[in-house]
Amino acid sequence: MKKDNSKRPFFSSKTDSEESKGYSKSNPSSKDDQRRSPKKFDPKNDGKRSSGPRNWKQDENRDRKGRFQKDEESKFPKRTLKPRPDFAKDEKPKKFEKKFDKAERRDEREPQKRTYLGRGKDQKPIFGEKEQAHKSSAPAKKGFGKNRPKAPIMDSDRPDYNFDALPSKKSKAEANEEIRLNKYIANSGICSRREADELISKGLVSVNNEVITELGYKVKKSDRVVYNGKRINPEKPVYLLLNKPKDFITTTDDPMDRKTVMNLVGNACEERIFPVGRLDRNTTGLLLFTNDGELAAKLSHPSNEIKKIYQVTLDKPLTKKDEEAILEGLTLEDGPANVDDMQVLSKDRTILGLEIHIGRNRIVRRIFAHLGYDVTALDRVMFAGLDKKDLKRGHYRFLSEKEVIKLKFFI
Template identity: 70%
Template sequence: MKKHNRNNRDGKRNSGGSSSRTNKSSDFRSQGKPRRTENKFRNSDDDRGKRSNSDFSPLQKYRKDTPSTPKNDKEDETQYKTVYKGRGKDQKPVFGSEKISEHNPRLKGGKFNQNRFIKGNRFDQEEKPEYNLKKVKPQLTKSDSREIRLNKYIANAGICSRRDADKLIEKGEIKVNGEVITELGHRVLLTDKVVYKGKLINPEKPVYVLLNKPKDFITTTDDPMNRKTVMHLVSAACEERIFPVGRLDRNTTGLLLFTNDGELAAKLSHPAEKIRKIYQVTLDNPITKAHIEEIVEGITLEDGLVNVDDIQILSKDRTILGLEIHVGKNRIVRRIFAHLGYEVIALDRVTYAGLTKKDLSRGKWRFLTEKEVINLKFMKK
């Protein structure tokens, strides 16, 4: 009777299995289709993890690299969430897992804390950056010789609003180069000496703040009804008078930029610049293929034709979409879907002018880096 060596048998089994797996792995790599771990549409805080049947296979097959949930006594209560990390064209999805923070304000006491956003910010200790923008040449028109209106100069210095600055000028409380100025349209150079109450005032240094806006906050610098505004969320960012660039509806979440740089704000707000914005849209009903095609071809609303740059279905039940658009009309995304008979349940802006929500949780803000500011100023259509 032939005896089998157990060690040899196991060795052959292991080597054969390893070789098979190695060949499969190398065959996959040889196809020249590297996995991409990011998706321009899938960056929302409201990821629901729903996928299209036509695009995805069962989730369990692609969790090879996903760490399992710990089961020891110390970590029994630790919670993990599955995170979709994107996919390339004609590729399988990539998944991972992240630990849910024990200090998640949404889970505090089992209830949602509505006032959690205005109690501080993890960037509060961050020093305000000094921007070296000498490389960026100012965009001057024929009528602009680097002079600005005196009321704007005063407002930029953080003294008061432009309207209140006009009142100070009319009262003769402002001096320019030693001369009292009472003319409202008076223009000054940035090198002029402007004095108020015996003190020299200087224009503010530029400040750029990016906020991940939560729901129930109004996008305005002042609300006569004393409702919560986005200014409450960035009040601790700086002493300078900053203002929001554009606006987001009360129930719309996502990226909102603040600055005191009027030139950049005007550029980003001008329709001719075609600033790129990406939204994650959640609808009340599944969207049909016919309506997708209609959106791609262009929707005619009461104020004209609206074209989108890209649209993608993100969920299995076809209720979550990614929409890329450069049109800046009021409530444009909600009006597009209302025109087709859908109600937008949730709307989240995940990308704005090349800025993303990476490492910026809901209700928090951060300063832009110098590189980001230069990219915005040099941005081309």
């Protein structure tokens, strides 16, 4: 009779005896478990694990030291830990400060000074950056009179002007004419009129042994005026002619710290002098300095029509049509520009001689820019009958008495 195998799973093809044998393969000595069990580390085998099953009985008598404790005979030194900082002290912890390079500090970087570099063909000003010059730590001397910096004078042949023998000298009544006290102090070379008003208001000036604090007080030239314990007198007249070089602006003081014409004549005399008229930064030639306000007003006023002669260098040859237009007279934005005379001095027609009496700002450059020319060089060779014969560029000389008389009474 056949055995009922209906309860046996249909996928099992093994007999009961084979299945009973299969459970016995779960012992640790089976081949599958030998592959999965970890191999014993053998230090004599160059750090490689020994093949074969691990013998747990041999490990019973192994050292029972700490797993992470090193032997005293170890080749590696013991690691020493740094002591922990004591935060219980009263010392405040240092703040974290990040250091930046100077180039990264854009806010603290000083702005570079802009320098006036001239004008283009459209007569618009051009500005550029100026390198900061090295400044000495010694304080510079400023002021007038004794406080002016002293340096060797380039030309010490200064004449003493005497106009008393002239037939057109002033009468005694005009000599006793009263002038304002601040003008009297300014003419003495101590300071300007504004600074003189401050000295008067502080009570530092006395007239005929009487302290004056009234602004607008008038004095005579014969009065005794004392400041800071010393009597002051109106300064002597000074007349000085400079052959101006390039890159110097015509002003007594410049807030942008550019080179001025006063740097060239600052040590010529102790009196306070100022330029008559002005020349552009890139224009060279004659420039008159004086402390005679009456003469300066006479030479600067356009109604006197003071003659000036320039040598003009253009960027391209001047055409005959444009030459005729200039001699006939042009009309610019601010009015007519009439020229007294003009001559071509070079064969290539780029160097000209121009005689003019107009004193408007940049009038010569604007005349040629109106016709499409660019003035590359401009030199004033004659001013009010004065020339620059035997006067080097950047040097100055004092006017003779005859030259001063001609300027004051015959022009």
